[in-house]
Amino acid sequence: MLTRMVNYLQPAYLLLFCTIFGFKALYQRLLSSSTTTNTTFREAWFALFWAYWAPPSTTADYSAVSRLLSQCRGTILDIGPGTGSTLPLFPQTPAIKHIYGLEPNRSMHAELQRSIDAAGLSGVYTILPFGAEDVEKLRAAGITEGSVDTIVTVRVLCSLEEKGLEKVLEGLYTCLKPGGEWLVLEHVRNWKSGVSAALQGFYQIFWPGMLAGCNINRRTNEILPRVGKWNVNDLVPVMEEEHWEIMPHVWGRLIKARK
Ligand SMILES: C[S@@+](CC[C@H](N)C(=O)[O-])C[C@H]1O[C@@H](n2cnc3c(N)ncnc32)[C@H](O)[C@@H]1O
Numbered sequence: 001m002l003t004r005m006v007n008y009l010q011p012a013y014l015l016l017f018c019t020i021f022g023f024k025a026l027y028q029r030l031l032s033s034s035t036t037t038n039t040t041f042r043e044a045w046f047a048l049f050w051a052y053w054a055p056p057s058t059t060a061d062y063s064a065v066s067r068l069l070s071q072c073r074g075t076i077l078d079i080g081p082g083t084g085s086t087l088p089l090f091p092q093t094p095a096i097k098h099i100y101g102l103e104p105n106r107s108m109h110a111e112l113q114r115s116i117d118a119a120g121l122s123g124v125y126t127i128l129p130f131g132a133e134d135v136e137k138l139r140a141a142g143i144t145e146g147s148v149d150t151i152v153t154v155r156v157l158c159s160l161e162e163k164g165l166e167k168v169l170e171g172l173y174t175c176l177k178p179g180g181e182w183l184v185l186e187h188v189r190n191w192k193s194g195v196s197a198a199l200q201g202f203y204q205i206f207w208p209g210m211l212a213g214c215n216i217n218r219r220t221n222e223i224l225p226r227v228g229k230w231n232v233n234d235l236v237p238v239m240e241e242e243h244w245e246i247m248p249h250v251w252g253r254l255i256k257a258r259k
Contacts, residue, residue, distance in 0.1 A: 007246050008196070011203040011216060014053075018210050021049040039107045046212035047083070047107035054085035057155070061185060064238055064251045065089055065154060068183045071253065072096055074149025077175060079132050080156035083108050084115025087125075098124050100143060104131040105212070132160060133168045138175065148175045151182040157220045158187060159213050166227055173228035178258040184224065184235060185251040189217035192243040199246060221250040229257040 025045035029037075039047075058065060069089040074097050081087070081101040090096065099121065103112060106129055116125045130137045151172055160168060176182065190196035200217040207216045225233050232255035241248050 004242075004244055007242070007244070008199055010246055011200075011207070015203075015206055015210055017053075018045075018049050021045055021052070022210070024048055039105065042212050043105045044107045047105055047111070049211075050108065051083050051111055054083050058085040058089075061155075061238075061249070064185055064249070068154070068185055068251060068253075069152065071181065071183060072099075072150045072152065075147060076100065076150045076152060077102065077143065077148045077172070078152045079172070080104075080153070080159060081112055081127075082155075083111040084113075084119070086154055087115045087119040087121060090119065090121065092120065093124060096124060097149075098126065100126050100128055100141065102128045102130065102132055102138075104129065132172055133164065135171045138171075143175055145174045146177050149177060149180050151176060151180070153182070154185045155187065157184075157224070158215050158218045159211075161213065162215070166223060169224060169227040173256070176228075176256045178256055179231075180256045182224070182254040182256070183252075184220075184254070185249060186218075186220045187216070187247045187249050188221050189219050190245065190248050191219075191221075192248075196244050196246050196248075203246075216247065224254065230254045231257045 022045050025041060025048050029041060029044065037044075065086055066089045069086060070091060072091055073095050076096060076099040078099050078101040081103050082105075084101075090099065101112065103109065109127055109129065112127060116122055116127075126141075128137070128141055157169075173182075190200060197217065203216050207214055221235055225235070232253065235250045235252040235254065238249040238251055
């Protein structure tokens with residue numbers, strides 16, 4: 001029972017921890033002599049928070065993320081790589097040809113570039129400074145229909161805007177080659193425990209505002225399978241998690257149908 005109570009409070013600790021970085025971001029903005037900036041306050045805040053939070057999160061999810069990313073091959077679309085904490089887990093050439101990292105939050109780019117260099121991916125990784133919804137820019141960057149072998153979304157689909165979400169996902173689906181793979185690890189709405197789902201609903205009041213648009217209770221596991229035709233959908237709950245987990249994850253692979 002105690003474990004369960006502690007788990008229910010986890011999002012509250014996270015919000016509290018995140019608040020500290022809000023003050024830090026505010027302080028930095030007040031000290032900054034520049035009057036123009038290419039990021040919003042919310043983006044700068046999230047970048048500071050995520051630089052601290054990503055490494056322990058990746059360690060916690062290590063088993064799933066490492067198994068998932070070991071399947072990357074060819075031309076890869078890495079959606080929302082953030083500060084790049086998962087990059088050491090990507091395979092190297094020749095398994096991979098090129099990785100395009102779509103990261104709209106420019107406050108994260110310096111740290112992301114450091115992670116790219118540290119992972120030995122400098123020659124094959126290009127940061128694209130826009131979001132997954134920007135199909136025109138994707139095409140201009142050479143990512144045409146059916147040109148991508150692997151799409152990676154690790155802890156990202158919770159952060160895409162609700163409005164037009166399915167359309168954005170359909171747009172990404174068109175980028176995949178037939179037989180291409182979409183690799184997923186996402187926290188989702190708890191569909192096994194009404195109490196946890198209700199608590200998620202409560203946390204959701206504060207969550208997007210403080211965490212750069214993240215949704216604690218998105219039904220990604222229901223939405224993603226219906227955006228296209230798949231030959232394989234092996235999205236499963238993370239095994240170690242209890243049915244009452246306040247931030248349950250699903251992970252796995254969807255393989256685009258060949259016809
Ligand atoms: C919780 S972070 C996860 C970062 C990284 N995938 C990881 O696991 O460490 C969510 C990321 O999604 C990015 N993001 C938000 N909206 C996006 C969009 N429309 N397209 C692509 N990335 C987006 C954010 O900027 C942020 O870097």
